[in-house]
Amino acid sequence: MWPVIFAAIRTYLPYVTFPVAVVIGCVGYNLEWLVRGDRQQPYEERGIPERREERLLQELAARGGDGTQELKLHTLRS
Structure with missing residues (x-):
């Protein structure tokens, strides 16, 4: 009897879990x-x-720098 019950649960489980998941x-x-x-x-x-x-x-603009000049790495550290 248990194999028949487990086969039915395995077969119809997706049809039961999807509506439950939607409600939750x-x-x-x-x-x-x-x-x-x-x-x-x-x-x-x-x-x-x-x-x-x-x-x-x-x-x-706040630094007062010129946007056309390249910034050197040592000036960025200060």
Whole structure:
């Protein structure tokens, strides 16, 4: 009798586990939404490369350096 029961479980297990996993996922998603609240991150208009270039230009302007000159390694350490 046990081999018949195990064969039936092995055969129909995917049909049972998928709906259970969907229900658990939906419950977890909604619980997380309730805990975190409706705090969405603001939309960034500029991408990371644009923000990095702007920051590097600001650092260069703050140092008073000339952007056309090469920086030497010993000047960067100070």
